[in-house]
Amino acid sequence: MAKDFTGSCLFNVLGAGFTILIIAAFPVTEITIGALYLHECPVAPAIPVCVMVWGILVLMVIGLLLLPKLCPGAPDNTTLALSIWSLFLLLVIAVLYGSYHIYAVYPPNYNKALTHTNGPNSSIPRVPAADKVLPTAQNENHTLPLLNHTWTMHKNHTLTDMIQKLVRSRSEGEHLNATAPYCNRTVYLFAFWTTTLAYVLTGLSLVILFFFYFCMKLLVSIVYH
Template sequence: MAEGGLLGNIRNAPQPPAPVLGCSKVFACILPIAQIAIGAKFLNECPQGHYIPIYLIVCGVFGLALALLSCLPCVRPTEGGTPTPLTRLCETWTSLTSCFLACWFIAGNVWIYSIYEPNYNKNATSTEPYCDKTLYLFAFWVTTLVYILLGLALVGGCCTLVCLFVCGRADPDDNV
């Protein structure tokens, strides 16, 4: 495909204004910080699913690393379009971190959804293990939110493609 095609248009898309970028980066850091805080606060409060707080902490640390990495100048392409070794290193690190987070997310799904709905009562007279309600519900809804956002992105992407084809802007024979 020619550089001026759809992929070239995506790469050369205009950047949003600096305040919008700054706010989006701050917002992208809020959830990972909350994951780290809640995972650390309730680290030993879920014997029924002892990996759940660890899952939150690791997701938070790597999510925060990805968000902060996007602020570095090494992730921006150079004027000539040829990537520098530092840019390639940043892209490789981002790709590896994203792959790790995808695998970690799958493991977290197993840990969270396999004990649904846990015993929330810490002081129960039985010896049944428990899980702190705040910890579990936060992990459950953060994980479920990822599925909701993925579903919305999939539906939105499909609707966009349909609109582009109906309007005639995405003709497969065009080499614009």
């Protein structure tokens, strides 16, 4: 009996091979991209893993949905429905978890080479010390009292420190994204647009359902009155 069941399922799967390939193309692509770039997103290592999990779960849901049509001796409808809804719930959780990591780092640094620089302070221009900036002023003021001379040097040194801090903060702001851990462009954009498209399609589906529900209610109300 089990042999006949396996043979029947295998025959039906081979007969619908082209259709199955088309349906399974997208989840297989997700699994492939996630596996290829598994270690290529240090800024958010969970993104490639989530892409793989999405593909696996979608592939399992598709398989369970096609099981009754391809295998007549499949488990009863209650067990099958419970399995499908369980996988669908896991898929929703995985999408929400992946969305957090995807949108939290948007937009990431796509250039791997920039993560190995000496840091954001490597290109900061150094302001000369106070005793080298104004040598002429110091020579001209040699007749001033010692207290006034000390105060002038302290003021110039404080001004130099302020200028260096301003230049450093500006440079750090400009190079913040460039020196951040990178994420491969292919896996990130694939995950980003897949997630965004899923949310858009879900929203459109809900709008269409509510529209038809409202139209049916309105039609029933008109017919009743």
